[in-house]
Structure formats: C-alpha cells, structure tokens
Amino acid sequence: MRGKHVRAWLAASAVAMASSGAIAADTIKIGSFLSVTGPASFLGDPELKTLQMYIDQINAEGGVLGKQLALVHYDVGVDADNARTSTKRLLEDDQVDVIVGGSTTGTTMAAVPLVERAGVPFISLAGAVVIIEPVKKWVFKTPHTDRMAAQKIFEDMKARDITKVALISGTGGFGKSGRAQSTAVAGDYGIEIVADETYGPKDTDMTPQLTKIKNTDGVQAVLNFGFGQGPAIVTKNYKQLGMTAPLYQSHGVASKKYIELAGDAANGVRLPGSALLVADKLADDDPQKPVVIGYQTMYEKATGTDVSTFGGHAYDGLMIAVEAMKTAGSTDKEAVRAAIENTQGFVGTGGVVNMSAEDHLGLDLTAFRMLEIQDGDWVLVD
Amino acid sequence: MAEFLQYLFSGITVGATYALVGLGFAMIYNASHVINFAQGEFLMIGGMMTVSMLGAGVPMPLAIVAAIVLATVVGLALEKFAVEPARNAEVVTVIIITIGASIFLRGLAQVVWGKEYHALPPFSGDTPISIGGATILPQSLWVLGVTVVVVAALAWFFNRTLMGKAILATSHNRDAAQLVGINTGLVLLISFGLSAALGAIAGIMIAPITLTSYDVGIMLGLKGFVAAVLGGLGSGVGAIVGGLILGITEAMAAGYISSEYKDAVPFVLILLILFFLPNGLFGVRGTERV
Known part of the structure; x- marks a missing residue:
C-alpha cells in the first residue's frame, strides 16, 4: 500500500518536473495555498475561482512580460501544518515567482517564516493585523483589518x-x-x-x-x-x-x-x-466603480454565484503582483518585492492601495x- | 422587576426548547435504555426541511407536516437499519451507533441543504408583546403552547392507550413485557418514530427564534440531554423541569452575573444537584436485584 503510494507519487512528480522543465523558461509561476475545503471554504472557494479566472484572462491577452502565467495551487483546509508543507513545496519544488494565498490568518502565519527565509514575495488574503504588524520584508496583504x-x-x-x-x-x-x-x-x-x-x-x-x-x-x-x-x-x-x-x-x-x-x-x-x-450604488466618479463593477460582472458570469468580498481580495492580490512584475520589468524576486512595496494608487476591489516600507497593506479608512x-x-x- | 421578568421570559423560552429535546431523549431511554445522540439531528431535519419546502413554494402548514413526516421516517429508518440489527449488542454499542448516525445525518444535510444559516418566518408576526415592562415574542408563546400540548398528548398516550401502556411496561421490564405478549421490537420502533416527530416539532417551533442550519442539533441536543439527566433520565416531568431550570439559570446568570459565565453557572448547578440526587430530580432510584 505504502510502496504503491510512493511509486505513484514519484511518477507524478517526475511528470510534473518534466513538464515544468519544458515550459519553465517562458512561464511565470504564481504559487497559492488556499482553504478551498473545510470550515473556511467560504473564503478559499471564491478566491481560487478568482485566481483561475483572471490568470486565464491575462494569458488570453498575451500574459505578463511576454510570458504566460501558471497557477500552482494547494488546498490546505484550515490546517497550519499543511500550509507549512505546501508553502515548502511551492518554494522548493515548484520554485514559484510569487505567492498569492493564505485564506486564514492561521495558515498565513504558518507560511510567513518560510517565505521570509526563502525571499519570495507573498501577498496574503487573510484579515488579522499581525500579518503586517510588525512589518515583514516579504509579506503583504490585501484585506482590510x-x-x-x-x-x-x-x-x-x-x-x-x-x-x-x-x-x-x-x-x-x-x-x-x-x-x-x-x-x-x-x-x-x-x-x-x-x-x-x-x-x-x-x-x-x-x-x-x-x-x-x-x-x-x-x-x-x-x-x-x-x-x-x-x-x-x-x-x-x-x-x-x-x-x-x-x-x-x-x-x-x-x-x-x-x-x-x-x-x-x-x-x-x-x-x-x-x-x-x-x-451598482457607487457614484459614477468613484475611482473604484469600474473595478468593482468589472470584477462583479466577470465573477458572476463565470461562476453563476453572487460575488463575495473574499474573492475580491484574491483579485487585488493577483493584480498587485502582476502590476509589480510589469513595473520591475522582470520576475527578479527583490525587484518585484520592491515594486509591490512601492505600489501607489492601485485601485482594487478593497480600496485604493498606497503601500510603503512601513505599510504593507496600504489601505486607509476610505x-x-x-x-x-x-x-x-x-x-x-x- | 421589568428586567427580572425579561430574564425569566428569555429563560422560559429557551428552557421550553431544551425540555422538548429532553423529552425525546427520555422516550427512547424508556423503551431501550439507549441514549439517542441523534436526537438533535431530528430538530435540524424538522427546521431545515420546513425551510426548504417553504423555499419550494409549499404553504407553511403543509411544509411543517412534511418536515415532521420526513423526520419520523428518518427516525424509523434509524431504528430499523441501524439500531435493530444491533439489538443483541451492549447498550453502549447502540449509543455509539446513534453518535455515528448523528454525524451521518449532519453530513447528509450539508450536502443536501448546504452550510448556510436559514430563517423561518414567525408563525404569527414578530410584534413583541409587552408584559410588565418586559417583552416576549409571539413565537415564544407558540413554543410554550406547543410544549404544553405535546406534554398533555404524551401523558394521554402513555396512560390511556394500549400502545402507550405497552411502552411503559417495556420500560419497566422488557422480559416480563415480552412474556405477556407485548411486541417489544415494535415498541422500540414506535419510540424512535415518536421521539423523531417530537424533535422535528421542537426544531420547527424554535427555528424562527434561533435560526436553523445543518449543525443546529449539536448544541441543542447537548443541552436537551443535560435537561433529561438533570430531571432524571426517563422521566417526562423530569425532562420538562430540567429544561426549564437549565434555561432560566442560563438567562439569570447572563443577566445578573456576567455573560462570560452564562454557560458555567447552570453546569455548576447541575453538578450540585447530581451530587445530592445522583438519579436526577425525578429519577427512579436504581435498585439492582440479583
């Protein structure tokens, strides 16, 4: 039983490595771990759908920096241990360029020490203040606190x-x-x-x-x-x-x-x-109006379910990462990190984001x- | 005074719910000495089925009847397919089977009805009735009224009908009952059906107040069990008194002491009562004859 599993796993990872090796040169890997199942599935489910939907759209429009985006995702439930293991895989096996994920504060905090050590930009989708206070060099987040x-x-x-x-x-x-x-x-x-x-x-x-x-x-x-x-x-x-x-x-x-x-x-x-x-009730000159209407229309059309703020957090995280790569002109991790930290006037579903070295959330009360x-x-x- | 009345109303409403759940525990315990931990799930089925029937456009009275029927069928099926095959097993084994059944029913409800909370509209409006400066919802009166009717109906059933007497006889001595020609297998089946119907009625009555979801049975089932133990397992009057004591102490503790200790105070009280009266308030003292 056990041997069978190991062999199956080896075979699967060999295939995965072969395929990733072939396309690694012209893809940008977006890593993610979310709570798609379990008690926090109301967070992870719309988040994953949002990531898939927009990565497909970006790829259809020609990708980023001339490369296609590839989503590498693991479902971690609400298990912090699982989040740690999955983050390790994202960093070491999958060698992702950026991580957008972490539906809950618990799973996010489990990943923080690993991304800090590995030096990979990480945009969390979880709520608590502790994620960005004190400021951690590689960790950002999109939802308000x-x-x-x-x-x-x-x-x-x-x-x-x-x-x-x-x-x-x-x-x-x-x-x-x-x-x-x-x-x-x-x-x-x-x-x-x-x-x-x-x-x-x-x-x-x-x-x-x-x-x-x-x-x-x-x-x-x-x-x-x-x-x-x-x-x-x-x-x-x-x-x-x-x-x-x-x-x-x-x-x-x-x-x-x-x-x-x-x-x-x-x-x-x-x-x-x-x-x-x-x-639909926002004033027409509201800077967020086109963004939220656009996201709502696209999400509801693609999934047939009502839009949720949680999926919006994933949209914001992905777009901030993508914008930062465009600004940096490369996927060099330090350059992307610096570009995320310098995000100014980014209009997302959660608000207008102005980050700085002291503020890795960048939202104000508006x-x-x-x-x-x-x-x-x-x-x-x- | 007004605040005391308010706490009392709150306690009686919540307590009546616990009492109805406790009665269901008592009934199955009487017939089989089994504690049916799936009792809370009957409440859930009652509430959720009514909500989904209403959603499908079925009028309220019909939806309620359908929900009670469904819960009764589930209760009968539980006895027929899970409890009866284990009839020669230890009581503990059967209790564990009911725990398994409760987890199964909860899982099924999640798949069929989803994980969200639902509200049932109150039966006769939601304009609070003011009494002596305190207020009570019409739905609370429904809960109390139905509790009284159910208790009266059960009293009549157990004391005046042949089937009721057969159940009582089985609860006193199963072997002797069998010897005088009572079909004890049927008695057990009917007990499960009855207690499922009772659970469903409770679940429907309280759904407008407490809201309902797939896991609403866990906490209410537990509190109902405590009410049954407090009053003396197997005693109908005991379950009612136990439920009311539990509900009222909870409300008084939240009001007069601190909401932080709301759940602790009744449990301390229960420990005290069971320390001095190990069989509960109305429990029959267990005599083991060798």
Missing part, C-alpha cells in the same frame, strides 16, 4: 456626537479580536465603552445581555462585533426589546444573508462594508463604506 472596521464605525459615531457606546461581541475568534481592537481604538475617537457583553457562537437568545445594556445609563449606541448567525439574533432581540439607540454591526456580517436572517429588524442598522457590496440597511437593501451613508 478589523481595527480599520472599528475605526470606521467610531468615526461615524463621532460624526453623530455619540460618546457612550455599549459593546456586545461573540466569543468566537472574529468577535474576540474585534472586541480587543474596538476597546483599543475607542479612546482615539473620544468614545467610552460603558458596557461590554459577550455571547457564545452557538447561543440562540441574547435578550439577557441586551437587557443589561438597555438598563445601563447613558448608552447612545450599541456595537455588535460577531460573525455568522449571532449578529442576526442580536438584531432580532434588539427589536424585540424595543431598543432605539443606533445599532452598529461589523464587516463580519456585510452580506445579503444577514439582511435575510434578521429581516425587518435589520432596518436602520449601520455597518462598514467594502465597495464591492454596493457596486476603503470601507459606511452602509445603512433600509427596506432590506444597502444604502450608502457617506
């Missing part, structure tokens, strides 16, 4: 003269991190967190926590940081208790599904979301749009 979401929300609250806020967050990874970031940056906007409640990821009733918030003196707004079905239940309970202070949600629920689950109760809720969510839900649809607030 939960700290930025908190800042965007507090900015909007400040504009409405809200200073006392109650926080209710899920105890899952997303809610926990969001709670920590919200508490950390609230002070910068002169906002005081006067109540701090939590709920479990599988809880089915949050009226006790909300009743406590309702009875806390001086609460002017409530912020719910969470993911999945929890925020929808919070929103329903909020309406049940007849609470009238403005309710804010995080970007974790910025999808039509949330509106569908929360129903009428979602009316009036505000949350930060990416431009992709409201592509990347988020403040949205309000009215009659079951998004409305742009600013």
